[in-house]
Amino acid sequence: VLTHEQLAKTPALIPLFDSIREIPEIADGIRCNCGCTDPPELRSLLSCYEGRGMARDCAVCQGQGRLAARLHKEGKSLDEIRVAIDAKFG
Helix, strand or coil: CCCCCCCCCCHHHHHHHHHHHHCHHHHCCCCCCCCCCCCCCCCCHHHHCCCCCHHHCCHHHHHHHHHHHHHHHCCCCHHHHHHHHHHHHC
16 A cells, blocks of 8 residues: 555545555455456555555545445445445446
């Protein structure tokens, strides 16, 4: 997950990236619905927050990340989070 230094130009996104950093196993189990997984190296929502950092510019990646983090804090399972994300973004 991109570091605070890598997000210097988008400081408002630091808390979101921090929340994804706390749940990598959840984010890695979710397919991003914005189409950014078309390149093979982007295989999950977690990938959107790493490397090229697609989530810096993509509202869908950001929305899915926020929803996943919130639902995880509420105690939802990965399967429940997937259902909620698919319902909202799928």
